[in-house]
Amino acid sequence: MKTRYTHGGDEHIYVEIDDEMSLDAFFKSLSMSNAVRDAKIEGVTEICPANASFQVRFDPDVIAPEDMMNRIKELEGLAETTEKRMTTRIVEIPVLYQDPWTHETLMRFRERHQDPSGTDLDYAARINGYDTVADFITAHHSQPWFVSMVGFVAGLPFLYQLVEREKQLQVPKYLSPRTDTPKLTVGYGGCFSCIYSVRGAGGYQMFGVTPMPIFDAEQKVSHLKDFMVFFRPGDIVKWKPIERAEYDEIVTAVDAGTYVPRIAEVEFDLEKFNADMAGTNAKLMEALNDA
Amino acid sequence: MTLKIISHGLSTSIQDLGRPGYFHLGIPIGGAMDRFSLRVANMLVGNPEDAACLEVVFLGPKIEFTKTAIVAVTGAELPARVNGELQESWSSFEVKAGQTLSFDFLKSDARAYIAVSGGIDTPPALGSRSTYPIGALGGIDGRNVETGDELPVGTSSNAKAGLTVAPALRRLPSTPAQLRVLPGLYWHRITEESGEGFFEDEWQVAPEADRMGYRFKGGRPLEFVDREQPFGAGADPSNIVDGCYCYGSIQVPGGKEPIVLHRDAVSGGGYFTLGAIISADMDFIGQLQPHTPVKFVKTDMAGANSARAERKRMLEKIRKELA
Numbered sequence: 001m002k003t004r005y006t007h008g009g010d011e012h013i014y015v016e017i018d019d020e021m022s023l024d025a026f027f028k029s030l031s032m033s034n035a036v037r038d039a040k041i042e043g044v045t046e047i048c049p050a051n052a053s054f055q056v057r058f059d060p061d062v063i064a065p066e067d068m069m070n071r072i073k074e075l076e077g078l079a080e081t082t083e084k085r086m087t088t089r090i091v092e093i094p095v096l097y098q099d100p101w102t103h104e105t106l107m108r109f110r111e112r113h114q115d116p117s118g119t120d121l122d123y124a125a126r127i128n129g130y131d132t133v134a135d136f137i138t139a140h141h142s143q144p145w146f147v148s149m150v151g152f153v154a155g156l157p158f159l160y161q162l163v164e165r166e167k168q169l170q171v172p173k174y175l176s177p178r179t180d181t182p183k184l185t186v187g188y189g190g191c192f193s194c195i196y197s198v199r200g201a202g203g204y205q206m207f208g209v210t211p212m213p214i215f216d217a218e219q220k221v222s223h224l225k226d227f228m229v230f231f232r233p234g235d236i237v238k239w240k241p242i243e244r245a246e247y248d249e250i251v252t253a254v255d256a257g258t259y260v261p262r263i264a265e266v267e268f269d270l271e272k273f274n275a276d277m278a279g280t281n282a283k284l285m286e287a288l289n290d291a
Numbered sequence: 292m293t294l295k296i297i298s299h300g301l302s303t304s305i306q307d308l309g310r311p312g313y314f315h316l317g318i319p320i321g322g323a324m325d326r327f328s329l330r331v332a333n334m335l336v337g338n339p340e341d342a343a344c345l346e347v348v349f350l351g352p353k354i355e356f357t358k359t360a361i362v363a364v365t366g367a368e369l370p371a372r373v374n375g376e377l378q379e380s381w382s383s384f385e386v387k388a389g390q391t392l393s394f395d396f397l398k399s400d401a402r403a404y405i406a407v408s409g410g411i412d413t414p415p416a417l418g419s420r421s422t423y424p425i426g427a428l429g430g431i432d433g434r435n436v437e438t439g440d441e442l443p444v445g446t447s448s449n450a451k452a453g454l455t456v457a458p459a460l461r462r463l464p465s466t467p468a469q470l471r472v473l474p475g476l477y478w479h480r481i482t483e484e485s486g487e488g489f490f491e492d493e494w495q496v497a498p499e500a501d502r503m504g505y506r507f508k509g510g511r512p513l514e515f516v517d518r519e520q521p522f523g524a525g526a527d528p529s530n531i532v533d534g535c536y537c538y539g540s541i542q543v544p545g546g547k548e549p550i551v552l553h554r555d556a557v558s559g560g561g562y563f564t565l566g567a568i569i570s571a572d573m574d575f576i577g578q579l580q581p582h583t584p585v586k587f588v589k590t591d592m593a594g595a596n597s598a599r600a601e602r603k604r605m606l607e608k609i610r611k612e613l614a
Binding site: 006007008009010011012014016018019020021022045046047048049050051052053054055057060061064065066149150151152153154155156158160165168170172173189190191192197198200215217218229 | 522531
């Protein structure tokens with residue numbers, strides 16, 4: 001890992017912790033962005049942590065860009081000594097894989113896809129070496145995921161799977177982005193899964209949909225009353241495959257204001273995880289089952 | 292009082308200076324594309340500079356006033372009429388109760404700002420009235436202004452008609468437009484020759500130009516420095532591990548057509564960016580029509596700082612003249 005500092009125009013500093021994705025890079029980026037927040041540097045207006053990088057926006061009339069860059073560089077040493085562990089939560093997200101809505105959409109944009117002859121899941125399963133789509137879907141939901149970034153639009157989470165690098169699923173984005181993606185689509189691009197928080201443009205492959213809203217500007221959905229955005233970096237997600245009947249039941253419960261997501265508080269320690277991934281994941285999922 | 296929207300034009304939205312502080316959640320700052328013009332419009336009608344105005348794209352709305360108010364129209368040259376009588380742009384004028392504000396066809400640039408004394412007084416969302424339709428925030432129930440809407444207006448006591456901003460202080464892009472760029476971010480991903488070509492070529496605003504971003508076409512495709520793509524980045528040489536995007540950053544998917552992210556930017560993604568438009572020139576982008584010729588001009592931090600100071604001086608001068 002080699003940290004790279006650069007100016008993004010005169011109002012942003014962009015810090016790339018590493019050019020490749022890893023949980024080590026994510027933790028360092030989160031620690032550094034937290035250190036910048038804690039330093040309460042006058043003039044800072046936005047601090048945005050990302051997968052393996054972060055960005056600080058500031059008012060150059062309050063602090064000069066070069067001074068801002070130096071202040072952030074000074075905090076790198078501090079972030080390196082920070083322990084890579086956090087108290088966080090694991091959330092179960094129900095997913096209807098191979099749903100009718102993403103299927104209709106992916107057929108509509110077939111000419112923008114690498115393989116117009118099949119579906120996004122057919123393609124993803126094949127290029128990742130799975131014999132069947134069912135096996136690929138199992139690989140997608142059997143181990144938990146880490147929210148390594150929130151953004152793109154309105155509270156969209158990027159998720160990175162908690163498995164060895166050789167087990168990571170990888171798929172390219174569409175050749176040319178779609179102009180439409182159903183709301184709450186579970187997508188995939190590069191090594192990241194995501195949930196499209198709102199309907200709109202998108203380039204990720206489409207695997208299914210969740211009935212659980214993750215963004216509500218009106219804050220009427222019961223689990224979004226406190227804040228309109230559900231996810232924050234560091235959340236852990238376990239996908240739960242569901243059938244159409246359960247999907248419909250959850251939609252009804254959400255509309256009635258009675259849906260309660262299954263959530264458990266957990267500790268995540270990167271060193272312990274690196275030493276024993278299967279064991280760490282089993283404990284995380286156990287906590288969810290007890291919730 | 293209220294403004295009765297008799298027709299909404301093409302795309303009219305409520306904007307102020309935006310909602311900073313939520314970009315880490317994918318909610319952009321939003322607000323006026325041309326902040327200079329919005330500030331000046333507010334100054335002309337005695338409002339705080341961050342009051343909400345109407346941002347009008349290409350085609351003016353038609354508005355009936357239920358109470359007398361002072362109005363100013365700045366930014367793009369969109370001649371205003373009150374009950375048919377032509378008004379000066381970049382000037383304050385009175386619209387009496389029952390009168391109608393309408394507009395001639397656009398003469399130049401792209402976005403006009405209509406300030407009304409008291410300011411548009413719709414409910415703020417996350418600290419701003421700016422309209423962000425993707426997230427259904429601000430505006431009228433999260434959307435743009437539509438025919439039949441009635442917009443509430445706040446109270447005002449110190450507005451007066453007859454104020455005007457000197458033509459030399461009306462800050463708009465030149466022709467062809469020059470947008471100053473500070474190279475950086477992932478600049479190292481393209482070859483030196485390609486980087487020079489980017490600044491030599493003449494570009495044009497593409498039809499895909501909106502509040503989220505402006506696309507440009509007409510220049511040569513960029514060539515990338517060879518590398519083995521990092522894990523998680525994706526196979527295309529223009530891909531990176533998804534990171535944050537800056538306002539004004541220039542991404543070039545596939546090396547083909549540059550896209551400059553603007554006030555309603557997506558907060559991150561997986562395309563490399565070669566640098567960013569300096570903050571002082573962001574206002575100009577909002578005033579560019581499709582097919583307008585554009586030159587990207589290379590600058591450095593000293594250039595960005597002096598441009599920002601120059602813009603600030605102009606605003607200060609207008610504040611003094613109107614005080």
